[in-house]
Amino acid sequence: MELSADITELIACCILIFTSLLGNAILIYCTWRCITRRLPTSFALIFSLAFAHVLKNIVVNAINIILNAGFSPNPLICKIRVFTASLTTKLEIWFTLYMAIFYCFKLKRVVHPLRAPPNGKWRKHHLITVFALWVTGISVCCPYLIYVNDVQSLTLYNDSYPAQNNFLYEDCNVRFPDAIIDIYYHQTFMVVTDLLPIVVLLFVCARILLLFREQSQATYGNIWIGHDASETEVLRASKVIVILMHIVTALWVAHFVIVRSIKHINVWYWMSTLLVVLFSGYASISPYLLMLINYKISLQIRSLSSFCCKNNNLNKSPSGGQKSIPDSSPAGG
Template identity: 70%
Template sequence: MINMTLSSGIIEIIACCILIFVSLLGNAILIFCTWRCITRRLPTSFALIFSLAFTHVVKNIVVNTTSVVSSAGFLPNVLLCKIRVFTASMTTKLEIWFTLYLAVFYCAKLHRVVYPLRTPPNGKWRKHHLIAVFALWVMAIAVCCPYLVFGNNAQNLTPLNDSYSLHYNFLYEECRVCFPDTAVELFYHQVFMVIADLLPIVILVLVSFCILLLFHAQKKATYGNIWIGHDPSETEVLRASKVIVLLMVLVTALWVTHFVLVWHLKYIGSWYLLPAVLAVLFSGYSTLSPYLLMLINYKISLKIRSLRSFCCTNNRLCPGSQKSIPEKSTTGE
């Protein structure tokens, strides 16, 4: 049993360290290359990408780092538990909400590509988008604030049995949330907070289905009917819409699997690999999605290629020099 406990802790620490490294690397490259692409004003898509990347960084630094500390044998105190649970809930909701926002944004752009408007789009919508991004941050913080008030200390919890206590997971067992009323716990913690994640995921699936229908309409259209060519901005929208569908599949699969495992935690709590599996499912989206988000915008992809070419040239890893690719204009937002 001792060897199993050591293996469980070591595996969770290794998994969390890998998640932290891969996520911070991907989000750092994404933020750097996106920032280099800004010329005059902040486009809406870039604001959403910045928000997603910053959310990923916060989740990995706070949640996974404290998981490593807990797996190393240091019990968390009351304040650390409150911050941990609050950050985990807030970042998960922001990831889902901003992904949904990005999906709706590019679904509307794809609709204009497939069915062009007779009049140019209103440029004043950009200010409204930025206000909406700020409002989502405020809403997520307000919704998750009760966790900062009602977070309980892990040291006051009594384990169910010796074998189960050996496989405690920091987020789900050591930092429980204690509400003063059972009705509040039921309607807020178990109903409202789940709906706040599940409802946007359902809408995200529907939006992705609309994107697939628009792709089908675009393939059937002819040059003389609706769709009229491969403009660089239109090509960017088509590529970004495909990435959105992949993001939908990723976030939905990870969230549903994670939710099912947590819901049945008392039945599978003795599985010594469970903490590492939960950590991978919980932070998998923040680890993998930055590398998909790099493909959305043409200029971001171009900056990443230039950065890779620069690094390879300095380290002499790339045989020969690569030809420079001229920048193309992106969609005005």
């Protein structure tokens, strides 16, 4: 039996929600267990990315499932959908850029060590910046809570109004009372606030690759001082950031190109499913890569997985069909 486009999109949304919630839940739990006295900057960035991923999948993809189940979109659902989609997309890009800049400076200190110790007051500035990015993202996307309407009622109201999708699909549309505001805010400013950080992210990752080249060529002198635990963590985190840069850039560019040319390729059967995967793919993939950044998080994940495996073995032993020998094996199994 051939699946319809709506069923395929619904299945894709369910898979993306499950994958993202599982990965981000493990990431948040293991990161929280690693905090001893105060919140490190890298953990604050990981928490921000994880919460943005969870918010995107819980709200946007849940609304996609509701709409595919047969419920007609209304202005309130469209407002929440478009606002959350735009906000979480910007926060994902901004915090990925921030994390890339953060580890770029740490990698530079590893390759070119400073004689003086780093200033500890920077941690407070980083936390303030993280909070400011959340406030800025919410403020920038607030107009979408006012000017989002149902696309069907908008078509009945004015057939000449162009249907511009806001990084989503044809169900919801953004309508501004002034065409100038629509051009400068919706079609220009909101795109630039995504595209410009991606361009900066490319340059930052290029700088990281150059630092890796310097590190591989520095074998003596006062440039390279060897590998300890903190240096290994910085090197591994920088490699993860480069991978995340490729993922978020490829998914955003592909989604943007398809949405902008949706009028010419909308006849494709799997178009809505492809847009869902491109839109939420980063929120489902990145948490599993972010687990590799800090070695303490990796240890927490290993201990959590070993604990789960031990519980599964204990639960299976009474019903496994085999009689256990009480005194011939150690209790740890």
